[in-house]
Amino acid sequence: MSDTNEYPHFPSDCKSLLSKYLTKEVYTQLKDKTTPSGFTLDEAIASGVQNSDSGIGVYAGDIESYTTFSALFDPIIEEYHGFSKTDSHISNLNPNDLKAPNPDPENKYIVSTRIRVGRNIANLPLGPAISNEQRDNVENQVSQALNALEGSLKGKYYPLDGMSEEISQKLISDHFLFKAGDRFLEAAGLNRNWPKGRGIYHNDEKTFLVWVNEEDQLRIISMQKGGDIKEVFQRLTDAISKIEEKIEFSYSEHLGYITSCPTNLGTAMRASVHIKVPNLSKDYTRFEEITNKYHLQIRGINGEHSQSVGGIYDISNKRRLGVTEVQCVQDMYDGVVQLIKREKELEAK
Numbered sequence: 001m002s003d004t005n006e007y008p009h010f011p012s013d014c015k016s017l018l019s020k021y022l023t024k025e026v027y028t029q030l031k032d033k034t035t036p037s038g039f040t041l042d043e044a045i046a047s048g049v050q051n052s053d054s055g056i057g058v059y060a061g062d063i064e065s066y067t068t069f070s071a072l073f074d075p076i077i078e079e080y081h082g083f084s085k086t087d088s089h090i091s092n093l094n095p096n097d098l099k100a101p102n103p104d105p106e107n108k109y110i111v112s113t114r115i116r117v118g119r120n121i122a123n124l125p126l127g128p129a130i131s132n133e134q135r136d137n138v139e140n141q142v143s144q145a146l147n148a149l150e151g152s153l154k155g156k157y158y159p160l161d162g163m164s165e166e167i168s169q170k171l172i173s174d175h176f177l178f179k180a181g182d183r184f185l186e187a188a189g190l191n192r193n194w195p196k197g198r199g200i201y202h203n204d205e206k207t208f209l210v211w212v213n214e215e216d217q218l219r220i221i222s223m224q225k226g227g228d229i230k231e232v233f234q235r236l237t238d239a240i241s242k243i244e245e246k247i248e249f250s251y252s253e254h255l256g257y258i259t260s261c262p263t264n265l266g267t268a269m270r271a272s273v274h275i276k277v278p279n280l281s282k283d284y285t286r287f288e289e290i291t292n293k294y295h296l297q298i299r300g301i302n303g304e305h306s307q308s309v310g311g312i313y314d315i316s317n318k319r320r321l322g323v324t325e326v327q328c329v330q331d332m333y334d335g336v337v338q339l340i341k342r343e344k345e346l347e348a349k
């Protein structure tokens with residue numbers, strides 16, 4: 001990453017929130033500031049400057065980035081989340097508050113369900129500013145805590161460093177492991193010293209997984225075949241509380257759980273289903289009417305920036321900050337019920 005100290009050029013077709021809110025005045029105001037980790041504005045905006053097709057384009061290097069560079073982060077957070085600089089985040093990880101009987105007990109539509117949260121360790125820099133030694137210490141601390149888990153969460157940590165290409169590709173194609181080499185993360189400095197310090201923990205059934213030192217220091221994941229969304233949420237909340245007995249997560253009253261990308265702040269939760277809607281997806285306008293109504297995002301089935309395959313889509317909550325974890329999952333559940341209802345109506349025609 002370079003500290004150019006020059007106002008960046010954005011192509012005329014650039015639609016990132018970075019290009020919208022990094023005015024020359026804001027750049028001049030912030031360009032000489034640094035956070036306690038030594039993180040600079042040029043480092044925070046590097047991803048969006050190098051990738052003009054970014055949607056957002058900025059990453060925080062530490063919790064202090066959100067105050068040191070607030071003149072840039074605040075309007076981006078407000079536009080993306082509808083959350084002002086004076087709002088406070090509230091968390092609710094109680095699965096008893098979720099109203100979600102299995103919407104597809106015959107497994108006709110929902111291929112699989114996955115709910116994940118991002119977490120970072122308190123009082124440490126985030127991925128873009130962490131040192132190699134600090135990142136290795138995160139791996140040691142987190143893997144020790146995970147390897148002590150018992151019962152249905154019991155499993156093993158597998159470092160990426162030294163993992164065979166065959167095993168890592170199989171885990172990625174089975175949707176369990178993160179892809180390597182994302183250019184947005186690369187430009188943000190999140191891939192430095194790759195693959196050292198990175199790895200994956202999973203239980204024997206691969207229904208509970210933790211990614212270590214990808215975009216965030218932990219991605220805590222619960223997933224399984226089918227549509228029992230409540231069971232997936234219950235497993236995730238059980239795991240989070242167990243891990244929190246050993247590790248303090250970075251959290252603020254204003255922004256909730258702190259993450260490197262501002263889109264993940266708050267709950268840092270993405271609750272998704274892979275769902276078969278071949279008829280509904282032919283009428284994409286109607287498809288999006290339903291997903292927009294329930295604050296949902298449509299993705300492809302091989303991760304962010306991927307395409308749908310065979311009429312199967314990744315449908316997940318879009319709201320993460322200013323809503324609770326229960327509301328995130330309820331958003332997804334309520335939207336999925338409507339998608340299935342509409343798909344059934346089209347099947348009947």
Ligand code: ADP
Nearest residue numbers: 112113114175176270272273274301302303304
């Ligand atoms: P995230 O930021 O939530 O990790 P990605 O879109 O990058 O999201 O997905 C990461 C991995 O998780 C990908 O391999 C993707 O296919 C997989 N995945 C996401 N949602 C589901 C789901 N509901 N069922 C199975 N795999 C999923």
Ligand code: DAR
Nearest residue numbers: 054055056057058184261263
């Ligand atoms: N590609 C970046 C990040 C957007 C949100 N996705 C994350 N954090 N994985 C962008 O600015 O489009």
